[in-house]
Amino acid sequence: MKTVVEATGITKVYDQNKIPVHAVNGVDLHIEDDEFTAIVGPSGSGKTTLLNIIGGLDRPTEGSIKVNGHELNSLSENQLIDFRLKNIGFVFQSYNLIPVLTAKENTEFIMLLQKRSKEERDTRVEQLLKEVGLEDKMNKKPTELSGGQQQRVAVARALASKPEFILADEPTANLDSHSASNLLDIMARLNKEEGITFIFSTHDQRVIDRARRVITLEDGKIVSDVRQEPKAS
């Protein structure tokens, strides 16, 4: 097994009205290849901050973070952007698709940034949208898709860059139970069949039930880290 995330003594302090707030406080964390991990905890426990640090969207105040062998603290802003482009797929709570592009174009977008050939883009986009069950919605714009469908496009987009792992921040928060279940099925299948690592931040019990590892944060600290047998959908 390969270590994908190696965090040591991660601390993130925010200055809130000149009062230091520890969003993450001395977190040590190792995440291996092929994991389906949920980072859980109440609001304000530091889930998203930790996810942002792992994804290179934020820098820790203290501690070191190594992702796929890259020491993120040593990377410049531009190197971080390039790192994210090549190593991580993101799925956001509010889908965050580009509203002026179709499902196909949204999925293709990251591959264009990676300068992949048109042939490769076309093949992969078609395959990905098929995998998430949207082959018939390829030319629809986000406003013409339901929330669940938009989030599935977001998953396809995250996968398009062939990332080492996918970070999903509360991916089911805005979905109804049917759409959430459907999305989780897709992600679980991708994890099992294609070995894609998923790291979620969530407080959705449906996601927690499907995870094989559950890390619980409270006040910025890991209070439990358990491996479990995921429940079937």
Added chain:
Amino acid sequence: MIIKIAWRNVWRNKLRSLVVIFSIAVGLTASAFYAAFSWGMTDKYVENSISGNLSHIQVHHADFKRTDPNRLFIEGGPEMVTKIAQNELVEGVSGRYLIGGMASSSRAGAGAMIHGINPADEDVTTGLSSKLIEGKYFEGVKRNPIIIGQKLAEKLKIGLRNGLTLTFENEEREYVQVKFKVVGIYKSGNTALDEVNVYVRSEDLLSEMGSAPKINEIAVLLRDNNDLDAATTNIKAIAGGQKVETWKEYASELNYMISMLQQYMYIFTMIILLALLFGIVNTMLMAVLERVRELGMLMSVGLNKTKLFMMIVLETVFLAIVGGPLGVLISYALVTYYGNNGIDLSFFSQAFESLGISSVIHPSLTWTYYLEITLMAIAATIIAAIYPARKALQLNPSEAIRKI
């Protein structure tokens, strides 16, 4: 893909984009039309001044000073007039005997610039006969006919066939009074000149002074103003050591006027573009601020800062690319229409005529100016995009993505 996103982003809020495009088009049209109107007015003024009074080239005695034209005669002047008239670039030549003096009627008096002329030559050179509003061109009176301006006629309270006395110094510096009879009243479109210039036959003037034919000014009208330099060289060769000047030298105020107008045009354009620039900054800033989460997502997934900057600048450039040509088309249509039909400002004709400007203006504009103004508008929009684009670059993706 960045170009595609930028183009589609332009049309996300159609109304807002159309307002910006319309503003650019209106701004350009206003600038171009103002410039065309000013050019048309100046062109007409210059043309009127040259063909109606100044002519393209004037020849004087080498020591000639405009403040005292009376006694510096051009050596071999009458022969020189004949030689210059043979030049193929020349439309007309008029040899003049200019004397500053006084014109007086039985009711009033006024200063006058007396032009002793050959009526036929002067008519070809300045079209004096066509400016007559009353009477006939040196016809109807055998002895000492005079043509005066309408303004002077009003001032002296005289009309056709009335007597008028001219007082001036002869060559011996003695005051001479000569009676003339008004045979024509002209209106040149320049009231300042109409109030001063009077025209008599040079033979009448010379016989009163007991002098041989002589002239102190040769006025040359060219077929084409573009031949000014070539014609000047030719005439200088004919004129020997005499002073040969083009209208750009002796009517330097016209030249100043043209260059001043160009400055004004650019200042006016700058003001319009500056107003436009702030409007675009405001619009683009709104467009950036309402898309913070989207921009945060783009940065999160790997869109680098250069491409993000380019995307926002491109959105603005697209607005200019649509609005700019639209403005040029509208202004071209307006300038062409009014260039052909003229803008009749006869309501203000008195004010215009006192400045020597025709009351019907034909706007005109060169393609260079259209090009310049379009490039300036595109440059202004690019400058306007920089601040909003920089704002976007300052976003922190982790914070931006969570913005509601």
